[in-house]
Amino acid sequence: MLLTMSITISKTLSHFLIPFFLMINLIELHTISNLSRIGLMVLGPMIYKGIYHLFYQYNPNGAVWAPPVWAHSTSTDLVNWTPQPIAIQAQMEANINGSWSGSATILPGNKPAMLFTGLNPKYEQVQVLAFPKDLSDPYLKEWALVAQNPVMYPTPENNINASSFRDPTTAWMLPDGKWRVLVGSKTGTTGTSLLFRSKDFVNWVQAKHTLYSYKDSGMWECPDFFPVYANGKAIGVETSTIGPKVRHVLKNSLDDTKHDIYTIGTYDVKKDAYVPDVGFMNDSSLRYDYGKYYASKTFFDDVTKRRILLGWANESSSVEDDIEKGWSGVHTIPRSIWLDSHGKQLIQWPVCEIEALREKPVKISTQVIKGGSLIEIPAVTATQADVEVSFAIHHLKNIEKFEASWTDPQLLCSQKGASVKGGLGPFGLMTLASKDLEEYTAVFFRVFKANHNKFVVLMCSDQSRSSLDPTPDKTTYGTFVDVNPIREGLSLRILIDHSIVESFGGKGKNVITSRVYPTLAKYDNAHLFAFNYGMSSIKITSLTAWSMKKANIA
Numbered sequence: 231m232l233l234t235m236s237i238t239i240s241k242t243l244s245h246f247l248i249p250f251f252l253m254i255n256l257i258e259l260h261t262i263s264n265l266s267r268i269g270l271m272v273l274g275p276m277i278y279k280g281i282y283h284l285f286y287q288y289n290p291n292g293a294v295w296a297p298p299v300w301a302h303s304t305s306t307d308l309v310n311w312t313p314q315p316i317a318i319q320a321q322m323e324a325n326i327n328g329s330w331s332g333s334a335t336i337l338p339g340n341k342p343a344m345l346f347t348g349l350n351p352k353y354e355q356v357q358v359l360a361f362p363k364d365l366s367d368p369y370l371k372e373w374a375l376v377a378q379n380p381v382m383y384p385t386p387e388n389n390i391n392a393s394s395f396r397d398p399t400t401a402w403m404l405p406d407g408k409w410r411v412l413v414g415s416k417t418g419t420t421g422t423s424l425l426f427r428s429k430d431f432v433n434w435v436q437a438k439h440t441l442y443s444y445k446d447s448g449m450w451e452c453p454d455f456f457p458v459y460a461n462g463k464a465i466g467v468e469t470s471t472i473g474p475k476v477r478h479v480l481k482n483s484l485d486d487t488k489h490d491i492y493t494i495g496t497y498d499v500k501k502d503a504y505v506p507d508v509g510f511m512n513d514s515s516l517r518y519d520y521g522k523y524y525a526s527k528t529f530f531d532d533v534t535k536r537r538i539l540l541g542w543a544n545e546s547s548s549v550e551d552d553i554e555k556g557w558s559g560v561h562t563i564p565r566s567i568w569l570d571s572h573g574k575q576l577i578q579w580p581v582c583e584i585e586a587l588r589e590k591p592v593k594i595s596t597q598v599i600k601g602g603s604l605i606e607i608p609a610v611t612a613t614q615a616d617v618e619v620s621f622a623i624h625h626l627k628n629i630e631k632f633e634a635s636w637t638d639p640q641l642l643c644s645q646k647g648a649s650v651k652g653g654l655g656p657f658g659l660m661t662l663a664s665k666d667l668e669e670y671t672a673v674f675f676r677v678f679k680a681n682h683n684k685f686v687v688l689m690c691s692d693q694s695r696s697s698l699d700p701t702p703d704k705t706t707y708g709t710f711v712d713v714n715p716i717r718e719g720l721s722l723r724i725l726i727d728h729s730i731v732e733s734f735g736g737k738g739k740n741v742i743t744s745r746v747y748p749t750l751a752k753y754d755n756a757h758l759f760a761f762n763y764g765m766s767s768i769k770i771t772s773l774t775a776w777s778m779k780k781a782n783i784a
């Protein structure tokens with residue numbers, strides 16, 4: 231939850247009210263969070279009676295900042311979304327100054343409960359409990375706050391900083407019959423997951439210890455703690471599951487760097503504490519997404535047995551642009567998430583439902599792209615597409631040596647952008663490209679040779695040429711992908727939707743989300759290319775590009 235205040239807007243997105251010159255920002259596949267700049271995060275996602283529920287922070291009253299309420303949308307397929315009435319507004323003292331981030335828990339008897347952060351009259355952050363009013367309504371339109379609120383709050387005894395106490399997780403229950411929940415916090419500059427326990431979900435007692443803390447990592451927002459199958463099975467696990475078959479993931483959104491980082495580790499149930507395999511949780515930890523992505527949340531879908539991840543990608547354009555176009559911030563395409571078979575990182579993949587929007591596939595036959603050349607992928611709506619491509623390394627003749635000092639992949643990508651010729655790479659796709667390449671967003675790999683016959687694969691999303699408009703933030707993003715490029719080849723899947731490009735490298739090992747605002751490469755004027763600007767040739771072993779139909783999101 232971001233408590234920084236600035237101008238916001240609240241107009242509901244309408245495809246008809248947006249002036250044509252701004253149409254480039256028209257998102258056709260992604261759900262939108264309508265409140266600019268202050269939050270927009272994904273709140274309390276869940277499935278209830280076969281209906282997916284998504285809540286998000288929203289200002290219903292106009293184009294200025296106001297304490298947020300919880301807006302609500304529902305879906306049967308995670309792709310098309312129907313707006314529902316406002317779910318939670320300022321209903322009592324505990325949330326009189328706003329309703330911020332929180333999570334859903336399904337209690338026994340299939341009864342959803344919502345815990346979230348409210349701001350009380352003294353602007354203290356307190357935790358608030360809400361239940362649906364009518365469990366027979368699968369759309370859960372109306373919510374009531376319990377009279378006992380707030381259910382967790384800062385006191386002189388518990389020494390909790392009332393300005394740094396927020397974003398309760400989905401709760402889990404251990405065999406002792408007690409619920410556990412985490413609330414993000416910090417003590418000084420030590421980021422921390424405060425642990426609370428409850429028998430009845432209403433009365434919560436803080437544990438003497440934290441679940442996990444890490445020095446100098448700053449405020450931890452939107453914690454998420456969940457099990458994944460240890461054997462790399464691509465299915466989800468219910469949140470209360472413990473035992474030898476699972477590992478645990480702790481994710482936190484670092485307020486200082488705006489990165490969603492995670493570790494994999496062991497949940498020591500006896501000590502009720504988390505022990506990460508690699509013993510730290512700061513900005514050098516793994517990230518869900520190496521681009522623009524924050525305040526994400528997972529939930530367990532008990533119908534399809536998946537753990538589904540939703541995140542928020544804010545705009546890179548100016549606040550003035552946000553106000554003019556009438557909305558700001560999008561929710562990324564929901565991703566299934568599971569542990570890689572090596573157990574060292576998570577795998578993320580767009581939910582299969584998004585494939586229902588695919589049409590008119592264009593396939594490119596196996597072919598070699600010579601160094602310094604590019605080929606156009608014809609007949610695709612290049613502003614709204616899903617592309618899957620696999621590359622094979624042809625030979626290693628020109629491969630460059632990896633320098634030990636290259637520890638920061640984002641920096642390396644910005645120094646070695648798409649136009650910088652290399653040995654093996656850059657090769658990949660140029661998305662949202664204008665005909666003569668005045669504009670393009672390039673997503674590509676470079677392969678280097680490291681010591682002991684190892685390879686380093688760099689994946690970049692280069693926004694530096696994404697728009698002739700000088701105002702948007704054009705930071706280039708990068709990450710190292712842990713694959714053997716010779717044995718496995720290199721795969722890339724990209725979802726393109728006008729102003730957002732979501733790139734999945736190494737079959738979902740690393741993801742980069744970019745927000746871009748082309749001025750030329752819009753609609754029929756956008757093109758898609760495969761390119762290789764390295765010295766060595768590269769083989770495309772398969773490439774399919776689909777035009778994507780519009781999702782119903784308004």
Ligand SMILES: *[C@@H]1O[C@H](CO)[C@@H](O)[C@H](O)[C@H]1NC(C)=O
Pocket residue numbers: 391392393394417418449
């Ligand atoms: C409490 O958190 C706020 C917000 O980050 C910070 O400004 C303040 O210094 C913190 N207070 C203490 C005692 O750490």
Ligand SMILES: *[C@@H]1O[C@H](CO)[C@@H](O)[C@H](O)[C@H]1NC(C)=O
Pocket residue numbers: 446510511512513514
């Ligand atoms: C993160 O932790 C590692 C290991 O403790 C440390 O080397 C590194 O300096 C830390 N990075 C930041 C940004 O705090």
Ligand SMILES: *[C@@H]1O[C@H](CO)[C@@H](O)[C@H](O)[C@H]1NC(C)=O
Pocket residue numbers: 488522523524544545546547703
């Ligand atoms: C939103 O975008 C701005 C501009 O690119 C960036 O500075 C800021 O960190 C972003 N906020 C989050 C939460 O990602």
Ligand SMILES: CC(=O)N[C@H]1CO[C@H](CO)[C@@H](O)[C@@H]1O
Pocket residue numbers: 297326327350351352
């Ligand atoms: C911004 C805002 O609405 N602040 C309110 C916080 O709560 C106090 C007490 O109810 C109000 O007086 C403020 O106006």
